[in-house]
Amino acid sequence: MDVAVIGANGGIGREVVRRLADAGHDPIGVVRDDTQFEAVRERGGEPRLGDLEGEFARALEGADAVVFTAGAGGDTGWDKTLLVDLWGARRSIEACVEQGIDRFVMISSYRAGEPLAAPDAIRPYLVAKRCADDALRSSPLDATILRPTALTDDAETGQISTAFGPEDEDGDEIPRADVAQTVVACLDTEATIGETIRLFGGDTPIEQAINPDE
Amino acid sequence: MDVAVIGANGGIGREVVRRLADAGHDPIGVVRDDTQFEAVRERGGEPRLGDLEGEFARALEGADAVVFTAGAGGDTGWDKTLLVDLWGARRSIEACVEQGIDRFVMISSYRAGEPLAAPDAIRPYLVAKRCADDALRSSPLDATILRPTALTDDAETGQISTAFGPEDEDGDEIPRADVAQTVVACLDTEATIGETIRLFGGDTPIEQAINPDE
Numbered sequence: 001m002d003v004a005v006i007g008a009n010g011g012i013g014r015e016v017v018r019r020l021a022d023a024g025h026d027p028i029g030v031v032r033d034d035t036q037f038e039a040v041r042e043r044g045g046e047p048r049l050g051d052l053e054g055e056f057a058r059a060l061e062g063a064d065a066v067v068f069t070a071g072a073g074g075d076t077g078w079d080k081t082l083l084v085d086l087w088g089a090r091r092s093i094e095a096c097v098e099q100g101i102d103r104f105v106m107i108s109s110y111r112a113g114e115p116l117a118a119p120d121a122i123r124p125y126l127v128a129k130r131c132a133d134d135a136l137r138s139s140p141l142d143a144t145i146l147r148p149t150a151l152t153d154d155a156e157t158g159q160i161s162t163a164f165g166p167e168d169e170d171g172d173e174i175p176r177a178d179v180a181q182t183v184v185a186c187l188d189t190e191a192t193i194g195e196t197i198r199l200f201g202g203d204t205p206i207e208q209a210i211n212p213d214e
Numbered sequence: 215m216d217v218a219v220i221g222a223n224g225g226i227g228r229e230v231v232r233r234l235a236d237a238g239h240d241p242i243g244v245v246r247d248d249t250q251f252e253a254v255r256e257r258g259g260e261p262r263l264g265d266l267e268g269e270f271a272r273a274l275e276g277a278d279a280v281v282f283t284a285g286a287g288g289d290t291g292w293d294k295t296l297l298v299d300l301w302g303a304r305r306s307i308e309a310c311v312e313q314g315i316d317r318f319v320m321i322s323s324y325r326a327g328e329p330l331a332a333p334d335a336i337r338p339y340l341v342a343k344r345c346a347d348d349a350l351r352s353s354p355l356d357a358t359i360l361r362p363t364a365l366t367d368d369a370e371t372g373q374i375s376t377a378f379g380p381e382d383e384d385g386d387e388i389p390r391a392d393v394a395q396t397v398v399a400c401l402d403t404e405a406t407i408g409e410t411i412r413l414f415g416g417d418t419p420i421e422q423a424i425n426p427d428e
Contacts, residue, residue, distance in 0.1 A: 053330065078292035082338035086345065087329060115301060116267065124296035131300065131345050138352055 001187065004028040004063035004101075006052070006092055007070030008045060009036045009212040012107055015180030016067055017045040023184050030059045043136065052088030057095040064211060065103035067183055068092050068132075081128045089132035093139050103193075104141045105183050108133050110149040110171075110198055133196070148179045148199040161202025162209045171200030182206050215401065218242040218277035218315075220266070220306055221284030222259060223250045225365065226321055229394030230281055231259040237398050244273045266302030271309040279317035281397055282306050283347075295342045303346035309352050317407075318355045319397050322347050324363040324385075324412055347410070358406040362393045362413040370395060375416025376423045385414030396420050 003020050008029030020027035021044025030050040031039035040047035048210055050059030052070060060066060072080035089106070096104055108129045111118040115126035136143045149171050156177035157178040163171070179199060186192040191211045202209065217234050221227040222243030234241035235258025243254035244264040254261035264273030266284060274280060282303055286294030303320070310318055322343045325332040329340035350357045363385050370391035377385070393413060400406040405425045416423065 034279040078296060079338040082292060082296065082341045087341040090345075127296045127301040131349075135345075135347075170343075 001064040001103075002026045002028060002062055003065045003067060003187065004030055004048075004060045004206075005045070005067045005069060005126055006030045006050065006059075006088075007068070008040055008047070009033075010069055010071065011074075011153070012176050012179055013067075013069040014039075014043060015177050016069060016183050018043040019180050019184045020187075021045060024170040025184075025187070028063055029058070052084050052091060056088075056091060057098070058096050059097060060092075060101060062152055063099075063101050063162040065187055066096055066101055067093060067105045067178070067187075069183075072192075078124050082089075085125070086128040086132050090135050093136050093141065096141055097139060102142050102171040103187065104136060104139075104143045105186055106133060106136050106143065106145045107179070107183070108145050108147045110147045112147055113196075137196075142193040144186045144194075146179065146182060147185070147196065148174050149201075150174070151176050151179065153188070157201070158206060159203050160206055160209050161204060162212075163198040163200070171198070172202065174199055175200045178206070182210060185210055215278040216306060217279045217401065218244055218262075218274045219259070220244045220264065220273075220302075221260070221282070222254055223247075224285065224287075225367070226290055226390050226393055227281075227283040228253075228257060229391050230283060230397050232257040233394050233398045234257060234401075237402075239398075240401065242253070242277055250354065257401055263359070265270055266298050266305060270302075270305060271312070274306075274309050274313060274315060277313075277315050279319070279401055280306060280310055280315055281319045281321070281401075283321040283397075287293060289302075292338050295339055299339070300342040300346050304349050307350055307355065310355055311353060313349060314327075316356050317401065318350060318353075318357045319352050320347060320359045321393070321397070322359050322361045322410075323359055324361045326361055327410075347400060351410075356407040358400045358408075359410040360396060361410065362388050363415075364388070364393045365390050365393065371415070372420060373417050374420055375414040375421050376426075377412040377414070379417060385412070386416065388405070388413055388415045389416045392420070399424055 029045035037047035072084040078132040112129040122146040150173040241259040243259035253259035262273040286298040326343040364387040368389040
């Protein structure tokens with residue numbers, strides 16, 4: 001599959017591009033700046049320019065699936081959370097609908113299910129993520145929403161724990177590498193379409209964890 | 215009708231409470247602080263406490279309709295835009311659905327139809343308003359969305375100009391008092407259910423402007 005990764009230079013995005021290439025897919029790494037092109041190529045991706053606040057939709061052309069892993073990040077203001085995490089996600093969903101790209105995997109966040117139950121400092125972020133998730137859910141796309149708990153840069157373990165549903169425990173933190181591998185596994189697993197899956201560190205092999213009925 | 219006005223102490227909210235009372239309705243003024251109670255009573259409203267970031271849903275009990283005119287305002291951060299303008303609106307919609315309050319009038323903003331076409335400084339605000347509008351549209355409520363252009367504190371004229379649709383001109387500015395009178399007129403006009411109406415200063419009587427087919 002040709003898979004466009006939006007936010008290909010982010011902590012999860014980098015890992016997703018690399019693992020898609022390793023799995024035999026053709027990743028398209030969408031980045032904001034062409035100084036990031038070489039790094040995308042080194043991970044096995046085809047780099048393309050796309051600005052979620054500007055010219056963007058053409059970066060998705062020809063893709064069979066899109067992974068949204070862009071985020072304004074903690075060093076910017078909440079205005080960027082509105083413009084990138086929320087509106088950028090909505091523009092991505094809309095571009096997929098317009099271009100007939102059916103498959104969409106959203107990197108959301110734990111606690112997006114209930115923003116006001118979270119600590120004050122992250123509530124506005126969770127509102128943005130939740131509203132982006134809801135826009136995806138109410139779209140006609142084949143969507144999988146992943147809500148990882150606190151992230152680490154630890155090495156991949158290949159094992160996770162999942163929860164389907166609205167529970168509110170945070171669980172064990174999870175390496176970005178395992179989140180990325182879960183994205184790849186979801187693209188290969190039709191049973192994850194329509195699901196919202198929370199991701200924790202754990203001890204269940206990824207393929208089994210995301211498809212418990214198999 | 216018992217009409218709960220969320221944001222009853224705001225520039226438009228104050229005018230809505232007063233005009234609802236003048237029109238023979240029973241306005242409920244939802245405010246965050248009981249020091250605002252007396253002012254609500256003076257305008258003919260029943261004051262109730264409601265915090266869009268906290269305890270809130272009970273303030274709507276018994277209402278037949280809700281007018282959402284709350285906003286974090288320009289003196290706060292974008293985090294409050296996310297928490298109040300967007301999430302507070304979504305909580306209000308949800309509370310109406312849960313309590314069987316069918317009628318909802320949203321005070322949105324001109325240019326919410328196309329946030330990125332607006333000047334930089336207001337784009338994040340428009341993203342929040344647009345997402346709130348879309349949440350209302352996709353709800354089962356009988357909704358009217360009003361998108362006034364730039365607001366003034368001028369006296370009521372009783373006349374406005376409207377546009378139904380996605381056009382993008384800003385039009386003439388409009389007194390808050392005329393926006394408030396339009397809210398009252400919409401509650402009495404079934405034809406406005408399901409409509410998104412942009413409001414400008416103009417020279418058409420309000421009742422006629424919001425119901426052009428009559």
